[in-house]
Amino acid sequence: MTKKNTIWNRLLDTILPRHCSICDSRLGFDEKAICGSCATRLPRTHYELTADYNPMTVLFQGIVPIEKAVAFVHFNPHNASARLIYAIKYYRHPDYAMAMGEIMAKELLSSGFFNNIDAIVPVPLSRRRLHQRGYNQSEYLARGVSKITSIPVITKALRRKHFLQSQTMLGHTERQKNVENMFVLRDASALSDRHILLIxxxxTTGATAMACIQEMQVAKNIRFSILTLGLTDH
Incomplete structure (x- = not known):
């Protein structure tokens, strides 16, 4: 960042101060989405230490083939991660998603989680949901990860056909039925011979990721790993 841009950003931050998505305190100039205090209190899973076998990978065993799976934090409606995730998902803060993608990537880099990953595919939204929300939060998470890792993001190969019902209030079986045949692979060649990181x-139950992977398996010689910002406590 040039000196001119730094001065401008500091001035802008003075005029339009940014606030922590969790505690609402004013962010420091170098902080993004969450303040340093809240960042240290996020309920991290540390699944990157056992990325090939942990409570998240167990969800997919015997259903779809994955090599690694990591959720960055535990999620339930009452912990510190809930307000952050709700802000990203429902309150028009793609900037928070981008920032959290960067934060996740920085913290996971030293574990080797991103080794041998060739491309990132964010879970797509339907056109209707994209129009309502204005952005795909998963794509912004992916672009944050890409900014740190330089792994390319592929957004055009997989498409969500339509939006039926939110997964939020559905049970395990209902979630699976809700996303059956929901995705279509538009460009298998873009994913063939690659290790794909689905973001x-x-x-929650893994139903959406399973549906994406089942469709992407059409591509030749493809491998899968998964990264999410949160994993719902069961």
């Missing part, structure tokens, strides 16, 4: 905001 989403929240994993």
């Amino acid at each position: 989403d905001d929240i994993c």
Whole structure:
């Protein structure tokens, strides 16, 4: 960042101060989405230490083939991560998603989680949902990860056909039925012979990720890993 841009950004930050998405305190100039205090209190899973076998990978065993799976934080409606994730998902803060993608990537880099990943695919939204929300939060998470890792993001190969019902209030079986045949692979060649990292905001039962992977398996010689910002406590 040039000196001129730094001065401008500091001035802008003075005029339009940014606030922590969790505690609402004013962010420091170098802080993004969350303040340093809240960042240290996020309920991290540390699944990157056992990325090939942990409570998240167990969700997919025997259903779809994955090599690694990591959720960055535990999620429930009452912990510190909930307000952050709700701000990203429902309150028009793609900037928070981008920032959290960067934060996740920085913290996971030293574990080797991104080794051998060739491309990132964010879970797509339907056109209707994209129009309502104005952005795909999973894509912004992916672009934040890409900014740190330089792994390319592919957004055109997989498409969500339509939006039927939010997964939020559905049970395990209902979630699976809700996303059956929901995705279509538009460009198998873009994913063939690659290790794909599928990125989403929240994993609850894994139904959405499973549906994406089942469709992407059409591509030749493809491998899968998964990264989400949160995993719902079961």
